[in-house]
Amino acid sequence: MDISPDKQNIDKVFSNTTYYIDFYQRQYKWTKEPVLRLLEDVYHRFSEEYKRHGNTSNDLEKEISKYAWYYLNTYVTNKIDNKLYVVDGQQRLTTLTLILIYLHHQAGEYKSVLQNWLSNKIIGQSGFSTTFWMNHEAHLSTLKALYDKSAPLDKVDVSSGITARNLVANYEEIEKWLRPRLENQHKFELFTLYFLRRLVLINLEVAQTDVPMVFEVINDRGVRLKPYEILKGKLLGQLDKEELDRLELNELWEDQVGKINDFWEDAIDEFFFYYLRSKLANTIGEAKKYGQDDYHRVMFEDGADRYFKLSHNPKGVTEFLLKDFQYFTNLFARLLEYTTEYNEQQPYVFFNSLNEIDSQFLLLMSSCSRNDPEEAAKIKEVSYQTDRLFCMLQLQRSYDSNTWAQATFRISARIREQPLASIRPAFEDELRELLSTNRGAPADNLFSYGLFKETGIELNRRFKRYFFARIDGFIADNTNVNMKHNYQDLVLKTGSVNGFHIEHILSYNRPNQALFGNDEEVFERERNRLGGLLLLKGKDNISSNNESYTKKLKSYANTLYWNETLREDAYKSKKDFQHMMSTYGLKFQPLPAFGPDELEERHKLLFDIASIIWK
Structure with missing residues (x-):
């Protein structure tokens, strides 16, 4: 490997070399914090030397020679076709250029003889053209505006991008920070000499073949790559x-x-x-x-x-x-x-995101090959099957995060760049295997009421809200009405006033316990099943918390569709609702009273609807 180290002060760094910004380098992304840290480091060292050696001499060149040099960092360059590219370090070099521009302007204010010298550290001239040593080619108009002071900072054109915006913002920070500290011409000129003569960087010029390795190892101290x-x-x-x-x-x-x-x-x-x-x-x-x-x-x-x-x-x-x-x-x-955002063509990707199933990204990219002609169909099938697998496991009390993760990679390996037709069998085989393991016996039926029967309150809150949101969405879709609240609000909004919460249909009171033989354990188990739960908006949930079922039934009016199906008026003159019932064979009916039989009826109805949604 060919690396040539060269110790240089700022005067030498910016003398007759144009630095091109290599494609390796990000935009100029330093913001206030690293810029001020650099200024504070440099000024602190200068102040220590300033105190040690005094400040009365008129021979500033002689005085500055007594100051210790200070190492700033390393920058890496690579020469191609007689152009020198900055491979690493442009954040610092660009910030140093901004400091030089400010010092150049302050030299003008003091009418200091150092102004021309400072100008030569920023730009070079050949004939009628000038070149900024830090050659941000796409942002030269911004650099020129800062150098020429041709417009107030808030009027400088920064439309070329984030580099331009940071150039202006950081110049403003530099000016605000340095101006009160360089309060007289003597201190200003001494600091300028220190900055140009005593600050040192190490230049590493590397061969093209070594650039990727060097680039990975060496990083700017201010903002890591x-x-x-x-x-x-x-x-x-x-x-x-x-x-x-x-x-x-x-x-x-x-x-x-x-x-x-x-x-x-x-x-x-x-x-x-x-x-x-x-x-x-x-x-x-x-x-x-x-x-x-x-x-x-x-x-x-x-x-x-x-x-x-x-x-x-x-x-x-x-x-x-x-x-x-x-x-x-x-x-x-x-x-x-x-x-x-919910998309009617690809709804299941959105549904999975509501359940925080980020592993869908792995499965979706696994199934697709480059320029896949089946891409849209695969996205829909994989996202649907992911949602189905997750919900079937949750609803049958067979979900475990570790086994889910393991299953995800097994499915990914099986569907990787395979045809669309291979996706459903891969998911169903995995579901069957997981259910069989949970049951301790072969699972011929992928959705069993025996496993669903006791499902309820033990599900995590987000999934319970999601489940009832999907139930309401099913009713809305099949009765040609709009949902009263969108999926995102139903699942994610949980505030005490406008959020949605799980409601027990059967309040915890003695009359309701009597319906279950005054067996408190049975009562708790039964009322916590999905058939005994609803999704209500926060204020409705609070207001109906300990009411009798008869009073609660009144509060369910004008809430979610699933809640309203407990009420008789939900069935009056509702032809679309009747059509849905007959199409799917769903046994909806109003329930003026609510006890063990009614709870079981609602639970079975949820099972039937879930069987359709996740068929």
């Missing part, structure tokens, strides 16, 4: 600049990463987390190798590299970026859209 930023460097670092420009691969990467990160900060890490597992992991043990923090390394190791073929393979990298990466990031973005 994210795994996907390191991965970008390791991938694009294998390609020559001409191909990068011709195929616009850097732009492709940025567009696709931005598309995912628009959903939340660093969402792209989650993409790689599920994507790698979907294609490589058949068990939980194998999945542990593909975490969100180290996928940028694992992708180049033997197991993953046999699939991706990215290690020391420029052709493979180009193909991966143009094909697999582009397709699967687009797919993931679509899936994220389906989780954020």
